[in-house]
Amino acid sequence: MKTYLVGGAVRDRLLDYPVEERDWLVVGETAEAMVARGFRPVGKDFPVFLHPETHEEYALARTERKTGMGYKGFAVHADPDVTLEEDLQRRDLTINAMAIGDDGVLIDPFCGRLDLEQKLLRHVSPAFSEDPVRILRAARFAARYAHLGFRVADETMMLMKHMVAAGEADYLVSERVWAELHKALLERTPQAFFQVLRDCGALGVVFPEIDALFGVPQPEKYHPEIDTGVHALMVLEQAVRLSAKAEVRLAALLHDLGKALTPREHWPSHHGHEKKGLRVLERFCERLRVPKPFKSLSMQVMEYHTHCHRALELRSDTLTDMLQAIAAFKPENRLDEFLSACEADARGRSGFEDRSYPQAEYIRGAAAAAAGVDTGAALRQGLQGEQIGAAIRRSRIQAVDDFKKCYQSAVS
Template sequence: MQVYLVGGAVRDRLLNLDGADNDYVVVGSTIEQMLSLGYQQVGQDFPVFLHPETKEEYALARTERKSGHGYKGFAFSFNENTTLEEDLLRRDLTINAIAQDENGNLIDPYHGLDDLKNKVLRHVSPAFVEDPLRVLRVARFAARFHHLGFKVAPETLDLMKEITRSGELESLTPERVWIELHKSLKTNNPEVFIEILHYVGALQVVLPEVEKLSGVPGPKRWHPEIDTLVHTMMTLHRIALESKDPVARFAMLCHDLGKGLTPKELWPHHKDHNVTGLEPLEQLCKRLKVPNEYHDFAKIVVYYHTYIHYLYEDGARGIVTLLDHLDAWRRPERIKPWILCCKCDFLGRKGFENRPFPRADYLNEMFVICQTVTAKEFVAQGLKGIAIKQAMFERRVELIDTFLKTIPRTEIDNSANSQPPAETVEQ
């Protein structure tokens, strides 16, 4: 019986990264022997055991062969004669097919160390095409390791395209797609996940609402990058630089979904795309069973992200009304992330990356000022019910009106020159 540390734990240690769980492969053992040593069997498709003390996972070395459709269509074979090399051969990427023995020696039959050195994500064997989930996994690894300089090997991209053409991607469960998307949203470069899926044709299958943005133009004056999918990727990249919150990142991925529904004869303008964007958002969230936290925040970003361009249009009263619509007083934790999403939407355009956007800071300040207004003083005045709510509204308007007088007049006067045309907002 020989035990080897395998997979992500070995890879990440070699990359000086933290976070991967320890997974072990056991060679030369049987189910009966593992149970006799006190291991707890938990695997359903193949024998996986929990260590009696550390509770880390130990799996018997195994081989697999394609036996059906989809990423679950595999038959596994395991016995005490299965070698480590045979087990590693079934893995997806060479950098995930490196093992380490109990003495720290590395076993690398498929040249994963060379690919780590050269920063290449490469498939281990032609059997890569048998598992459609690997398209999403490789895209996620590309997103995770992009900041280190890793690229997907051209021949691996070709196999990913082959999987897409085979129709096997349709077998992926919505839950599995969400798991991979969610993990990608936590990487340094979530936009790379989407870009890779788009390149190999898989985005149309797993996120068709996002794929619809490809080739849809925006007005050149406000979107020099032209293509709406490119803009979405730029905003997703920007929010990843500004925030580690995957909820905000998901919202940016979805913020312009409505533009994918604009009739071609209306291009490059997208009147009321904030309204039309709600339907594809609902479809996406329902299909992938997106958690409510992500859905609810994305909904307010989709609908209200254009409103910040007209922040000063209706003065203090309009600003307080906007905060009311955002449910700012019951859900104050949403406001700062929402403002950040609006900022990233503005900066996520070609040539706009370094432009000032003081409205974000001013709106944050105005929200903090409005939070000082409470019902207590109006209750003391004898007001009740709706009268209290109205009095609080008017007090907030007074405070914002005073604050607006401290803002440089050029910020208000010039705001019209730094915003998309008014037709993008529901009238």
């Protein structure tokens, strides 16, 4: 049984990057022989097995033949006669098509190491164009390594453009799009993911709501970068600085979707974009089957980010109602995530990147004051039904008002 370390583990070892998981390739064996050795089969579309002790993945060498459109349109051939080079040739990028044998020698038939040195994301063969998921993967690897200076090779970018023009990206299914998006959001430079998709023309197909923001102007006084799409990617960049959570980064990216709905005659003003964008965001989340925690935070940030920016000017009742709407009074609240996304929006503008955001601490203080209200007092007063909620709201407004006066006194 000949085994080789392949894929990301080899790539990241050469880059001195942390190796999070190892994948192994098996050449010259059958599925029956793997099971006889104690390996547990787990692959649905092709033969993959878990090692009986390490539980690492071992895949049989295979080739693929295009049989239809989309990423499922393949016939997989796994056979003991498939060579290591034939298996590596079906992979997406040269930097992912390297292997290391038991002797520790690097096997690199497609010059992946050279592309690592030249910081290029280059396709292995024309077969790259047969799977639309590879467009997303190339973009995700750009997000992973852009901070090191990596870029998509010119010929690969041209191939990706041809794929989009041929309609291959139209066959991407929501589960795969969300899986790649989620991974990209956790990378060091996720904004590069969307820029690559835009450069090859796929952004309008895969994420039309985000693509629609480009070319939409904003008031230069508040947005020196002017373009709303540029602003969205700048906000995402700032969100990376403020939070490691994918939920925060997605909420920051999507907060201004409503600006794409503003009629041209009203540009660059976008009155009411916070609420107008909610239905767009709803459709986005439904189409991609976005998990509920992501959706709920994104909805809150979209609807209330302007309130957050104006927190120091808001009336006590308005601020209290906002805190109630974003569930800030619940023990397991997401106030910090909400504030991080809003702060990213405030900083995601040309020249604003390092400005302070006192609104965050102000809102935390107001939330703490309101959450400290004795909610049981309403029950002890004999109130019932809606009267209880109204009484609690009045008490919280008073607590916020008291906090506001103390805050103003302290800063004056």
